[in-house]
Each structure stands twice: as structure tokens, then as C-alpha cells.
Amino acid sequence: MATPIVKIDNLVKYFDISGGFLEQLQLKSGKIRLHKTEVKAVNGVSFEIAPGETLAVVGESGCGKSTLARTVMGLYPPTAGSVSYRGERIDTLTSKQMLPYRQRMQMIFQDPYASLNPRKTVRQTLKEPLRFHHKKITAVEIDERLAEVMEQVGVNPAWRDRFPHEFSGGQRQRIAIARALVIDPEFIVADEPVSALDVSIQAQILNLLMDAQDQRGLTYLFITHDLSVVRHVATRVAVMYLGTLCELATTKELYDTSYHPYTRALLSAIPRVDGKKSKYIKLPGEIPTPIDLPSGCVFHGRCIHADDRCKCEVPELLPVSDSSGTRVACHGIAEGRI
Amino acid sequence: MSLLEVKNLEVSFALRHGDLVALNDVSFTLDKGERLGIVGESGAGKSVTGFAVINLISKPGRISKGEVLFDGQRLDRFSEKEMREIRGNHISMIFQDPMMTLNPVLTIGTQMVETLRAHRKISVKEAEKIAIKKLDLVHIPSPERRLTQYPHEFSGGMRQRIIIAIALLAEPAIIIADEPTTALDVTIQAEIMELLIELCNSQDMGLMLITHDLGVVAEVTERVLVMYAGKIIETAATSDLVTSPMHPYTKGLMNALPGHGTCDKENRLQQIPGSMPNLTEIAPGCSFHPRCAFCQDICTKTVPELRKVAGSKDRLVSCHFPIGGQN
Numbered sequence: 001m002a003t004p005i006v007k008i009d010n011l012v013k014y015f016d017i018s019g020g021f022l023e024q025l026q027l028k029s030g031k032i033r034l035h036k037t038e039v040k041a042v043n044g045v046s047f048e049i050a051p052g053e054t055l056a057v058v059g060e061s062g063c064g065k066s067t068l069a070r071t072v073m074g075l076y077p078p079t080a081g082s083v084s085y086r087g088e089r090i091d092t093l094t095s096k097q098m099l100p101y102r103q104r105m106q107m108i109f110q111d112p113y114a115s116l117n118p119r120k121t122v123r124q125t126l127k128e129p130l131r132f133h134h135k136k137i138t139a140v141e142i143d144e145r146l147a148e149v150m151e152q153v154g155v156n157p158a159w160r161d162r163f164p165h166e167f168s169g170g171q172r173q174r175i176a177i178a179r180a181l182v183i184d185p186e187f188i189v190a191d192e193p194v195s196a197l198d199v200s201i202q203a204q205i206l207n208l209l210m211d212a213q214d215q216r217g218l219t220y221l222f223i224t225h226d227l228s229v230v231r232h233v234a235t236r237v238a239v240m241y242l243g244t245l246c247e248l249a250t251t252k253e254l255y256d257t258s259y260h261p262y263t264r265a266l267l268s269a270i271p272r273v274d275g276k277k278s279k280y281i282k283l284p285g286e287i288p289t290p291i292d293l294p295s296g297c298v299f300h301g302r303c304i305h306a307d308d309r310c311k312c313e314v315p316e317l318l319p320v321s322d323s324s325g326t327r328v329a330c331h332g333i334a335e336g337r338i
Numbered sequence: 339m340s341l342l343e344v345k346n347l348e349v350s351f352a353l354r355h356g357d358l359v360a361l362n363d364v365s366f367t368l369d370k371g372e373r374l375g376i377v378g379e380s381g382a383g384k385s386v387t388g389f390a391v392i393n394l395i396s397k398p399g400r401i402s403k404g405e406v407l408f409d410g411q412r413l414d415r416f417s418e419k420e421m422r423e424i425r426g427n428h429i430s431m432i433f434q435d436p437m438m439t440l441n442p443v444l445t446i447g448t449q450m451v452e453t454l455r456a457h458r459k460i461s462v463k464e465a466e467k468i469a470i471k472k473l474d475l476v477h478i479p480s481p482e483r484r485l486t487q488y489p490h491e492f493s494g495g496m497r498q499r500i501i502i503a504i505a506l507l508a509e510p511a512i513i514i515a516d517e518p519t520t521a522l523d524v525t526i527q528a529e530i531m532e533l534l535i536e537l538c539n540s541q542d543m544g545l546m547l548i549t550h551d552l553g554v555v556a557e558v559t560e561r562v563l564v565m566y567a568g569k570i571i572e573t574a575a576t577s578d579l580v581t582s583p584m585h586p587y588t589k590g591l592m593n594a595l596p597g598h599g600t601c602d603k604e605n606r607l608q609q610i611p612g613s614m615p616n617l618t619e620i621a622p623g624c625s626f627h628p629r630c631a632f633c634q635d636i637c638t639k640t641v642p643e644l645r646k647v648a649g650s651k652d653r654l655v656s657c658h659f660p661i662g663g664q665n
Contacts, residue, residue, distance in 0.1 A: 060523035168613050198379035203594035203607040210606060232596035269528035271553030273580045280528045286493050
């Protein structure tokens with residue numbers, strides 16, 4: 001593998017939700033103690049993203065995939081662990097030192113109704129990042145860049161003076177993509193970019209993202225809950241459950257032979273139109289709260305294969321034996337039980 | 339005669355510039371124990387269809403033409419008071435977001451008892467007994483204890499089960515489910531879909547499932563209506579529709595699904611150009627023609643009728659040039 005464009009190592013992100021001093025006071029065995037309550041959103045996630053690939057992170061709501069994306073972008077400081085961009089650590093940088101990286105890393109959000117400023121025209125929205133990152137750019141150059149990028153995302157450049165409310169949802173998402181592309185980034189984090197769109201529009205936007213990748217050699221970190229979208233766009237897939245990676249594999253491998261019991265259940269739950277329905281593997285129980293993480297493997301409470309080891313020892317993400325490159329965090333698979 | 343019969347239904351909204359027709363000539367039937375899907379993209383009129391059936395179209399909208407027959411009675415002519423007898427008792431509705439439908443400051447028990455006692459003259463004790471039975475029916479463990487809990491103490495999937503239990507309280511003949519799984523995760527969605535099928539079979543209930551997700555439709559329903567810009571454009575048995583869609587829009591929708599349709603050589607999804615028209619700007623002729631790859635001269639001029647496909651039992655398509663069929 002070439003030098004990774006982004007590498008995260010043992011990334012941890014906790015959110016302190018304990019509130020004020022008085023709310024933290026707790027009576028424990030006759031003594032008053034300060035007690036902190038934390039949401040453990042991301043717990044020791046490591047992976048690398050190679051240039052030109054699309055790494056998809058999938059998982060259900062609350063599994064920490066969006067937190068992971070934002071921590072990678074530097075929007076949240078990590079609690080522990082590191083984020084490196086082309087070999088340089090970026091999680092410790094000041095916001096000023098971060099500037100050159102911001103130009104190379106951009107983000108696309110889920111809801112194009114919320115991510116575009118309703119009081120700015122398309123021109124103003126697209127101009128802002130250009131002006132910010134290229135102080136000396138001339139008005140003519142800006143116009144050229146805008147026309148070029150709007151053309152590429154399929155929005156008529158003649159509409160540059162319109163406001164977001166004059167566009168449909170799909171067109172707004174195109175504008176949000178244009179805003180990310182306008183400063184020529186090399187790495188884009190897309191957080192559920194098609195989840196708010198209708199099927200026919202979703203296909204248009206996915207095609208657009210893939211075209212942009214081909215033309216500009218972009219690298220994507222693609223966050224989604226939709227496993228069929230993943231199958232279509234991703235090179236590799238990371239499956240997350242409760243802040244932890246449970247499986248990391250190439251897309252083909254994952255859909256051909258998935259290993260982790262959670263991945264299997266997740267894949268069996270996709271509704272299919274072609275009638276090739278596999279029996280849905282039911283998961284007992286519910287996702288535990290990320291405030292009190294289960295001991296050992298976070299999935300053990302819902303796993304039919306769990307034994308005593310799973311309850312106390314956290315499984316590592318290890319390569320499976322069949323040399324496919326798939327890595328799985330499961331004792332059962334490491335021991336050959338499953 | 340079918341349990342529910344909708345005939346040539348038209349719903350319009352009175353706007354400043356004239357009437358906006360949100361539903362145009364919609365007809366279908368639903369029998370006991372039948373599972374019917376209504377699928378389409380946002381703005382196609384699927385939710386309006388659901389609301390029109392239980393006469394919940396609020397002003398400035400109204401049912402401007404057609405009939406809604408339930409058990410032979412004209413629901414569209416019912417007064418608000420008569421309608422209240424029908425809603426909940428005979429036809430119930432489930433909505434998308436379970437957190438928005440439940441009252442956050444009342445316990446589940448209170449909400450269920452209240453609903454029951456609005457429909458029947460029974461004591462609180464009796465109502466609680468029925469509530470427990472229904473919670474059991476939707477597989478909520480230890481329902482007695484759960485009755486005293488508030489909505490925030492339940493997960494999203496559990497809340498949706500409670501909503502379904504509430505809809506079942508008065509043992510309705512029909513349930514209208516408007517995007518019941520859209521706000522849920524796939525694993526929870528799979529459980530709710532299973533539950534809906536199970537309930538339709540065990541309670542002999544008719545289900546009208548409104549969704550944008552063809553996958554959900556394919557797994558749950560037996561028959562499906564595809565809607566586009568306020569009209570039914572194709573209706574067929576679900577298995578026929580997913581294996582051989584006849585309307586170019588249905589086919590486009592199927593091909594646009596990632597991981598399902600045929601991808602071209604560069605691994606791109608087949609997309610439908612453009613987007614659904616605003617209801618005020620529907621093109622003359624076939625409303626789909628500006629986006630249709632097979633558009634001919636006649637499509638821009640004449641509105642295609644919803645016609646029975648030759649040689650089929652109950653397959654209808656509204657297209658001048660249906661795929662794989664003689665017109």
C-alpha cells in the first residue's frame with residue numbers, strides 16, 4: 001500500500017456530559033465524590049486511507065461514525081490517539097497551523113437544506129472558501145473557477161446569483177459538493193451525502209461523486225448507514241459498532257464473505273428488491289448506551305457466539321487466516337469457533 | 339366487494355393562483371389481510387393518498403372528486419364526528435417518527451388507556467389489560483412493567499412497536515403505515531417489517547404501506563402502486579413489478595438503486611435525469627415525458643391512460659410505450 005493519505009491511530013473521542021460541579025457530586029459508600037459521566041463515542045479506532053480510494057464507514061445510528069469523521073477533520077479534538085495527514089500529525093496543530101490542511105481536506109454534509117446559508121447566493125457561498133484560501137485571487141479568476149466547478153457538478157453557471165431556496169434538494173447537494181470542490185481538495189469526508197435524497201436523485205449524486213473522484217483523483221472517507229450505497233461506491237468498508245471497528249475489508253470481500261457476527265446480521269437486514277432474500281439474522285437485545293460500555297467485546301451482549309472470554313477481554317482487530325486482507329475484531333473468529 | 343375501495347379520487351389544494359391537484363384520478367382496492375404498497379419519491383402524493391382515505395386532508399385541501407368506500411360506506415361524505423368512529427376503530431394510521439407521535443410527558447400506559455377509553459366505554463383496569471395484551475402482541479418484553487414508563491425510556495425500535503400496539507388497540511380492519519421504518523436502522527427495520535407481516539396474517543388486517551423504499555415494498559407487500567406527480571403510473575403484484583417493471587419510471591427507479599440495478603461498464607448507476615416536477619408545473623401529456631428516455635411525440639401531447647396490460651390479471655400501466663408490452 002502506498003503511503004496513506006490519512007492515518008488514524010487508536011483514536012478515542014469521549015464527550016463529557018456530566019454538567020456542572022453540583023451535578024457531578026455523588027454519594028458513594030458514605031463519601032461524597034466527583035463523578036464524571038462520559039459518552040464514549042469512539043474507542044480506539046485505527047485505519048489508513050490510501051490515496052484514490054473510498055473508505056466507507058458503516059454502522060447504525062449512535063455507533064460513532066459521524067464523530068469519527070469530524071475528529072478526522074479536526075472539528076473535534078481527539079481525547080486520545082492521533083490523526084496524521086500524509087505522515088504529519090494534524091490533531092495537535094493550532095488552528096492557524098491547520099490552515100494549509102483545511103484546503104486539502106473538505107467535508108460534505110447530509111442535509112443540503114441545513115448546510116447552505118439561506119441568505120447567501122450560490123456565488124457568495126462558493127466564493128468564500130476561494131477568497132479565504134487564496135488571498136490574492138482576482139475577481140475574474142473567481143468567476144472562472146465558479147463557472148468551471150458549477151459546470152462539473154451539473155448546476156447551470158447562469159444560476160450563480162440565485163439563493164438556495166430556489167433549488168431542489170438534489171441541486172442543493174450539488175452546490176454543497178461544488179463548495180467542497182472549489183478549492184481543489186485531495187481528500188473529502190462525505191457524511192451521509194445521499195441519505196436525505198430521493199432514489200433517483202441519490203443515483204445522480206453518487207455518480208457525480210464518483211465522476212469527481214475519477215477526474216480529480218480524490219480520496220473519500222464516506223460515512224453512511226446505507227449498505228447498498230456502500231457496495232456501490234466504496235473500495236474498502238469499515239463496519240463500526242458502539243464506537244469500535246468490528247470488521248475492515250475490501251467491499252467485494254465484505255459482501256462475499258463477511259466474518260463478524262454483527263456484519264452478518266447487518267448485511268442480512270438489507271431489504272432487497274430482487275427476491276434473493278437471505279434469512280434475517282435477528283440480534284437479541286438492543287444497542288447498549290455508549291455511557292456504560294459493556295466489558296470485553298462491545299458486541300458480546302447481543303452475540304449468540306459469545307463466551308466468557310468475550311465478556312472480559314477486548315478483541316483486537318486481527319487479520320483473518322484466509323489471506324484476503326480482511327481484519328476482524330472477534331475472539332470467536334480468531335479461535336476458529338465461528 | 340373489497341373492504342376499502344378508492345375510486346377516481348382527486349385531492350386539490352386551493353391556492354391563490356387556483357387549484358393545485360395533488361392527487362389525480364387515483365383508484366385502488368384493499369382487502370382483508372392484504373398488504374398493499376404505495377411507493378414513490380417525495381411529492382408523488384403517497385402520503386396524501388393515505389390521509390385522504392381517513393379523511394384527514396386539512397384546509398386548504400379537499401377531496402374534490404371521487405369516492406372512498408369503506409365497507410360500502412362513503413367515508414369522503416362522513417362528518418367529523420362520524421369519521422372519529424372510523425379512525426382508530428376501523429382504520430388506524432402509523433407515522434414515520436415514533437418520537438413525534440408519542441406524548442413525551444405521559445407514560446405509555448396512560449396514552450394507551452386514553453386511546454382505548456376514547457373509543458369504548460370501559461374501565462381503566464380493563465383498558466390496561468387490553469393494552470398489556472397488545473404490547474405482548476408486538477413482542478415487548480414484560481409489558482406490565484413497561485406500561486408505567488415514558489417514551490424516552492424506550493429505544494427507537496421499541497417506540498415504533500408501541501405505536502403499532504396503540505394502532506392495534508381497537509382491532510382495526512386496516513392499518514395505514516406512512517414510512518413506518520424510514521427513521522429506523524436497518525436491523526430494527528427488518529424486525530418491524532417482520533412484525534407487520536406477522537400481524538397482517540394473525541389479525542387478518544389490511545395494510546397500506548406508504549414508503550419510498552422499493553426494498554421494503556418488495557419484502558412486505560403483495561401488491562404495489564407506483565406513484566408519480568400525483569398519479570398512479572403502474573400497479574402490479576409486487577413480484578411481477580420488481581422482476582419486470584413496465585413503466586419507464588419504475589424501471590428507472592429500480593436501476594437507480596445501488597447494488598440492485600444493472601451497472602454500466604464504468605460502474606455508474608443508471609440515473610433518471612432531472613427531478614420530479616413541481617405539481618404546479620406538470621408538463622402536458624405524460625407527466626414523466628421530460629425525464630423519459632423512450633419519449634415520443636405522442637407522449638408530449640396525450641396523457642396516457644392507466645390501462646390493463648394485455649394478458650395479465652390485474653396489472654395496470656399508464657404509458658404509451660410500456661416496456662415489454664404491446665400497446
